[in-house]
Amino acid sequence: MNISIKLGDLNSGESFFQIKNKQARKKISITLMLSIAASLSFFLPTIVVSNELSESEAIFNWVEKDYFQYFSPAGKESFHASDYFVRYYNESDTYIGTKDGQLYVYGAVFDGLLPLGSISQWLPLATESTSIGKENTIDLIGILKTENIPNDMQIVGNYAYLTFDSGSKALLVVDISTPASPTIIGSVSSIVSGNAFGGGTSSSGFDSIQVEGDVAYVTAGNTLYTIDISTPSLPTIKDKRFSGNTFNYDSRVLRSGKYVYVPDGRDGVKIIDISIPEAPILVNTLVNTVNEFDASAIFIKDSYAYIVNPYGELQIADISSPEFASIIGSADLGAALSPGRLPTISVKGNYAYVTNEVSLNTFDISSPSSPIYVNTNFGLGTFVDINIAGNYAYVASNSTGIQVLNISDPNSPKVVIPNALSARYTSSIEIVNNYAYAMSKKGLDIYRLNTLTMEPANVGFINTPGNAVDIAVSGNYAYVADGREGLQIIDITTPSNPIIKNTVNTLGIATVVKVIGNYAYVVNDASDLHIINISQPESPIIVAELGSLSNSERSSSIDITVADNYVYLVNSNEMIIIDVGIITAPVVVRTLSDSDYIKVSIVENYAYAIDYSESILDIIDISIPGSAEVVGRLKMEREHILSRASEIFVKENYAYITASLPMSKEENAGYGMAVIDIRSASHPIFFKYIRGVGGLLPAVNMDVENIHIDGDYAYTAGGFRGIGILDISTPESPLNVGTVAITENLGGSDRENAHDVTIQGEYAYVASGRGVRVVALP
Structure with a gap:
């Protein structure tokens, strides 16, 4: 197929794959892409979509926004090539069409x-990428290439165990303590028929x-092997194994x-x-007596x-006494499964x-003796x-590759990630913490799960008479x-039933509250400070008030921090430092x-600040x-790191600053966070920029109003998009964990906004x- 087009950014006479900025681009012909696509489209169903160009x-x-690591720089123009509509990204050297x-x-x-x-x-x-549950991404962060395609895999602790039914190695032990750099540390060579360990086996490698x-228990043809992995770098086949004509090639132990x-x-x-690993004993066989x-x-x-x-059959067996295990229930899957296609199952x-x-087929097993087919979800x-x-x-x-479905409602599973853009062939998958470990044609792929948005898990609510914008929790009180x-x-003694116990009139518009010991520090929009004795929460007493702290106009952007008998108050104009060593007589010192x-x-x-x-950043x-x-x-802003900084938190050697309008050097517009190296107080240095995709911030297009630190996690309050959760256990490499919606109905007058969040238990x-x-x- 010969295609030629004219674009404004092409030199005269050049075809579209001869790009003007040749030094920045590899000469990859999109003609080849389209030719292959044309041949493949013959086998794909044609779906006519109205307004296809605008939808494309x-x-x-x-x-390009949510997967910028694969499509950069953003903002490229689309163009027509024959019957295709295409966009090319020169930095990543990738196409989408x-x-x-x-x-x-x-x-x-x-x-x-x-x-x-x-x-x-x-x-x-x-x-709907800016809606709750739509900012999900999976990032490929580690690859281990192997000699052959793995046959089975299990993740235990800091190790991945991969089996192979062909090649020089039957088992590989991989150190995954650093997910971005998986490393082979041990192996078992393939078994050759007739050697010390290979007698009677029909396979040169391991299956399951x-x-x-x-x-480790592995099957190999008609043999069950036990392997000593007490020293992961030196896995050793034990002297005895269970063998005989018992296992099929596709057995999964x-x-x-x-x-x-x-x-x-x-x-x-x-x-x-296998109570004696060196001497396993067959004690029972579960067989359907009606059908094969x-x-x-x-x-x-x-x-x-x-x-x-x-x-097309699911069977449930009672194995409370394995020696006498028996099938007690079954369900006909009907057309849900086609004969000859091997299924997998999880519960x-x-x-x-x-x-x-x-x-993906769902079954109600609440009654094991009478399982019921529920629904079928067809994938891509x-x-x-x-x-x-x-x-x-x-x-x-x-x-x-990898698809992710939300099954919080088993009666209606929903696809939240149709497939991971970085994944192609995936034959097995395990999820451990925030990582997905997948077997691919190349070996082992490790993905970081960035943005698995949590479903609302509301347990309690109380409507306050005013506009709740800030919160502090101490003991059984908020x-x-x-x-x-x-x-x-x-x-909040009973979280599901919070009860207002008292109200303190602080004049003006109460904007910020902090609680330290027996005192609550409240500031209003005029920067007036109120110190309240809350040793008896049901009978609070104002013990000090300090007004006229600022000559500026009233401000809604006020923050305070209390440390070592000093209050640090900022109000969009200045920082006011107040000595509260004598609690009843606070005084401005700077x-x-x-x-x-x-x-x-x-x-x-x-x-x-x-x-x-x-x-x-000062x-x-x-x-x-x-x-x-x-x-x-x-x-x-001058350094083109970000503009309109909105919130800050500090941990160890780094300051994390969220922004409502980043200006990252990656030139990808959107919301996110700058990480600043503060090891030298006199010379803070930009370290890196993190895109505000998914769980890092509650959403892509919004400001973070407040951040609360609790142990190794930072919780961001982000308006109607809820709470963002960030793992900061490794300060220089924060990880997205997810977001939590605060309401199911995000529209109309019932919409709630997460202005502030605090964590207790x-x-x-x-x-x-x-x-x-x-x-x-979660």
Whole structure:
């Protein structure tokens, strides 16, 4: 297919793949991409979508924003080439295009051309990418290339165990303690028929693996091996093994207690006692007495084994006494599975989730003796494995990589990630903490799960009379700055039933509250400070008031921090330092008017304050508060780091500053966070910029109003998009954990905004404007 077009940025006479800025681009011909796409489209269903060009643009814009690591720089123009609509990104050397209602990407990172399914399947994520639950991403961070395609995998602690049925190695032990750099540390060579360990085996490698403690159990043809992995770098096959004509090639071993369960096709499920690892004993075989069961996959939970076959049948066995285990219930999957397609299964709560090559099928197993088929969800590729974590099902596909479904409502699973853009072929998947470990054609791929948005987990709410904008929690009470209604004191002894116990009139509009010991410090929009004795929360007493602190106009951008008997107050104009050593007689000891400060964070002898209008970070020496002076400054807007800084927190050697309008050197517009190296107080240095995608901030397009630090996590309050959760256990590399919605109905007059959040125990307490929302943390 010969294609030529004319574009304004092409030199005269050049075809479109001869790009003007040749030094910045590789000469990759999009003609090849389109030719391949044209041949592939013959096999793909054609879906006609109205307004296809505008919908394509919407998808392109969304992809370059949320997947900027694969499509950069953003803002490239789209163009027509024959029947295709295409956008090219020279820095990442990647393409995205549509034709006949189908979406494609192309580039080395995708192993060439990667069909992504229909426009209609992607459009909802593109058009609603700023809604709760739509900012989900999976980032490929680590790759381990292996000699052959892995056959099975298990993740235990800091190690991944991979089996291979061909090649020089039958087992690899991989150190994954640093997910971005997986490293092979141990191996077992492939078994050759007739050698010391190979007698009678029909395979040169291993099929399935199950790790328990210091022992790995692997199947290989007709043999079950036990391997000593007490020293992961020196895995050793034990002297004895269970062998005989018992296992099919596709057997997948699963251990529960002192028993191993191996689905063995038409021979049912073998139950083997491994209490003596060197001398396993076959104690039972589960066989369907009515039909040839052809057991293909098994999942064990509590006292039940859930078994599926490729012929449309789910069976449940009571294994409370493995030697006498028996099948007690079954369900006909009907057309949900097609004969000959090997299924996989996972169980959560009262539901079993069964995949085959084309669908995810849900079954109600609340009554094990009478399982019931619920529904079928068809995916975009061929499903070959499933793993469940929390409210999400991670499905491996050998055609489109990893797909993620929200199964919080088992009756209506919803696709939240149609497929990971960086994934192509995935044959098995395991989820551990915030990482997905996937077997691919190349070996082991490790993904970071950035933005798995949590479903609302509201446990309590109380409507306050004013506008709840700030909150502090101490013991069994929450203290709320409630606008014109002053300070509300709320009993949260029962989180599901918060009760207002008292109100303190603070005059003006109460904007900020902090609680230290027996005192609440409340500031209103006129920067007046009120100190309230809350030793008896139901009978609070104002013990001091300090007014006329600022000559500026009233401000809603006020923040205070209390440290070592001093209050540090910022109000969009200055920083006011107040000595509260004598609680009933507070006195101003210093005022700094160097910048229009809006937020301040105190760590030891330094105050870290940010200016909103000019995006300045000032580091202030407060070792002598009355003589506080700016010792370090970073002009972030001038340095093109960010503009309109909105919030700051400090941990160890880094300051984290959120922005409502970043100006990152990556030139990707959007919301996010700058990480500043503050090891030298006099010379703060820009370290890196983190895009505000998904769970890092509650949403992409909004300001963060407040941040609360609790241990290794930072919780951001971000308006109607809820709470963002950031793992800061490694300060230089913060990780997205997710977001928590504070309401299910985000529209109309019922909409709530997370203005402030504080954490106590397993609950987040949110000042939501309308009142206080208590949310159970995931």
